[in-house]
Amino acid sequence: MSRAAAVCLTLLVAVDSTVAALPAARTIWFDKPAERFTESLPLGNGRLGAMLFGGTDELRVVLNEGGMWSGSPQQADRADAHRALPAIRRLLLEGKNAEAEALVNRNFTCTGLGSNRGRGKDAPYGCYQQLAELLLRFNHEGAATPAKGYQRRLMLDRAIATTRYHQGKNKFTREAFVSKPAECLLLRLESEQPGGLSFKVELNRAENASIETTGDATLLITGQLPDGHGGDRGVRFASLVRVMNQGGRVAAADGKLAVTGADSVVVAVSAAVAIESFAGRPVDDPADQARRDLASAADKDFDTLRAEHVADYQRWFQRSSLQLGDKYPAAHPNASLPTPQRLAAYAEDPSDIDLPATLFDFGRYLLISSSRPGGLPANLQGIWAEELQTPWNADWHANVNIQMNYWPAEITNLSPLNRPVFDLIGSLVEPGQETARAYYDAPGWVAHLLLNPWGFTSPGESAAWGSTVSCSAWMCQHLWDHYQFTLDREFLEEVYPTLRGAAEFYASILIEEPTHGWLVTAPSNSPENAFLDEQGRSLHTCMGPTMDQQLLRYLFGAVIDASTILDRDQQLRERLIQVRGRLAPNQIGSDGRILEWLTERPEQDPHHRHISHLWAVYPGQAINADTPELAEAARRSLDARGDGGTGWSLANKACLWARLGDGDRALTMINNQLHPVGGGKDGIRWQGGTYPNLFDAHPPFQIDGNFGATAAIAEMLLQSRLEDPAGDSPVVINLLPALPSAWPVGAAEGLRARAGYEVDLSWSDGRLMRATVTSTLGHPAVLKVGDASKSLSLAAGESVTLDGNLNPVASDG
Secondary structure: OOOOOOOOOOOOOOOOOOOOOHHHHOEEEEOOOOOOHHHOEEEEOOOEEEEEOOOOOEEEEEEEEOOOEOOOOOOOOOOOHHHHHHHHHHHHHOOOHHHHHHHHHHHOOOOOOOOOOOOOOOOOOOOEOOOEEEEEEEOOOOOOOOOEEEEEEEEOOOOEEEEEEEEOOEEEEEEEEEEOOOOEEEEEEEEOOOOOEEEEEEEEOOOOEEEEEOOOOEEEEEEEOOOOOOOOOOOEEEEEEEEEEEOOEEEEEOOEEEEEEEOEEEEEEEEEEEOOOOOOOOOOOHHHHHHHHHHHHHOOOHHHHHHHHHHHHHHHHOOOEEEEOOOOOOOOHHHHOOHHHHHHHHHHOOOOOHHHHHHHHHHHHHHHHHOOOOOOOOEOOEOOOOOOOOHHHHOEEOOOHHHHHOHHHHHOOOHHHHHHHHHHHHHHHHHHHHHHHHHHOOOOOOOOOEEOOOOOOOOOOOOOOOOOOOHHHHHHHHHHHHHHHHOOHHHHHHHHHHHHHHHHHHHHHOEEOOOOOOEEOOOEOOOOOOEEOOOOOEEOOEOOOHHHHHHHHHHHHHHHHHHHHHOOOHHHHHHHHHHHHOEOOOOEOOOOOEOOOOOOOOEOOOOOOOOHHHOOOOOOOOOOOOOHHHHHHHHHHHHHHOOOOOHHHHHHHHHHHHHOOOHHHHHHHHHHHOOEOOOOOOOOOOOOEEOOOOOEEOOOEOOHHHHHHHHHHHHHHEEEEOOOOOOOOOEEEEEOOOOOOOOOOEEEEEEEEOOOEEEEEEEEOOEEEEEEEEEOOOOOEEEEEOOEEEEEOOOOOEEEEEEOOOOEOOOOO
């Protein structure tokens, strides 16, 4: 199968294959400058980020670097916490959950401040924060007059932001991108009239920084973030801004640069941090590294830098593509509206089906721009933050959020971008071993909800949310899922000790509940949700919540299969087989829903944003069409939760409905997520939607909903299951398993299925028209579409093209 440079789609029947315009039409655009962060345009290269506000009298650019974390390593484990464990378990076994929760709060939380309730900027836990702000204040002729014909755009196919407007008698153009090859932000400003550019350049940061000019055309900001202990172990950082002008002159004064009478100007920004963590560039002197990056970029002309940037970015972006509708660019009249107006129009009339496709591309864009091999993982805000104290510390929450960030990576053909989260998981093993001993007197390793670059694995500071014990099992799912997609034995060899250590921990801490003799976790909770006891008290601490049991079945199964594949640890394998068989099963309550807790309990909030007890539907796969009673109970659970919620929760529900084969309900969730919430942080608490720049609203901005929406749309079009990774059973690949009726015509290319398959497909009138399936590994497969199925036995690198009935068709050429 060939892939054209413009991501050409194989479209049939009513699907127009005019793709030359496809990438350029996928834009986010505005007809005025941004007033708020959630109206600005994000750029990034995985490490260095920028948010462009696009002002005409003042251009504000928020700068970010993925390693800008305050805090430092700490000992947050309670060394003797395990001594309270027998009493906590005894109370749970006696049904005294309130007393058990009180004991957890006193003895089974972290020591010290922990995350400081999400205000960890000056605590040892730390927080991710802004690098600096770059300001360009214009004072050229006509700068005080209103701009006309204003447009600013983010081109998703090229990762380039442009701004164009007329002011006075002049026309101004700007172009910006963050280059991975150059490791710099490059911003070119052009004036149609010679000498028409005059402005001042300054760098600002509210604290922990000093700013100076170095020469006539360069600004330098340096500083060190607090380590939370009152010492000097904090992250050191530096950023350089250089102005390269054609025409006019540049002068430095009072810590600023002044450009006067230039024809065009290139502003180049580099940044580096010295962070002692599990990932990131090894940097000894941030200022020296920033100088080297800037000098390398300055040796090349702007057009060369742009070409290198586009080539690097498109090698990721062009791995998959999606078209909804019968031609491209989209024919719907609302598709040409500025993005905020387009969002508002979609809320009234969701017939502009290219908007969900744009959301799909935006999620891929954000992942490419915030997660590259060698760097830190995308956090709660990717890499984009304007505050010093970011919401929830912009860390990695491991009870759904960090996982959701990477849900689209495999299926949309961005598998290598998982490496940062794999590195994060590996970094948890050593501190997680200490936490396992301190709290459970257990072998192996464990991590709870809160994760940061400093190896924090302790429970959080409250039983209500911080003591979820299965978070590290969920993190391990990414490792095993990656193996299922790639069948990469070398990777499995690398991560097997991590999987084994997690399984050893969980197998050792399970206790027998008294009613059925099932093995369950204790203590734990169902993430952030609460139940009411007989006295009407709102409680969280419990034993054996449904999500824990589902996750452990998955983890134990993964280690059983992995040990078979690698031919090791037979005794452990046999033990896990026995333990897995005694785990509490999924249960259906009296109202036909899947129970969230071990026994039937009323929820404090029946519409709670977390839907953790449906993990086995998605991202797990144990509840599926082969378990019809459980699948129906899952549907009833989702019905009861409702179609509202916070942004990431709506994306989660979309994934769940897609896995249950209901494309129309999945699209309802996407449409609800696309509800505009305005430009600020206002909004009903826990009522999500989409900001004008398509950022997901938790609220406030939280990026996991963007990634979850991309994953959900992909799941509507392609699903795969590999029942026996340790054997040679075929992978089952389902084509168009949850196609919404509102998307009768379309095409997708480059989607990935487990066992190394790549799939291109097109459809019309809601029916598959053609599918090209490529096996990269030679593993057997069964294709399904509707009631039709076909067995495939392709050699590695071999492709087959099939019609809508899964019959082979002649090659196009």
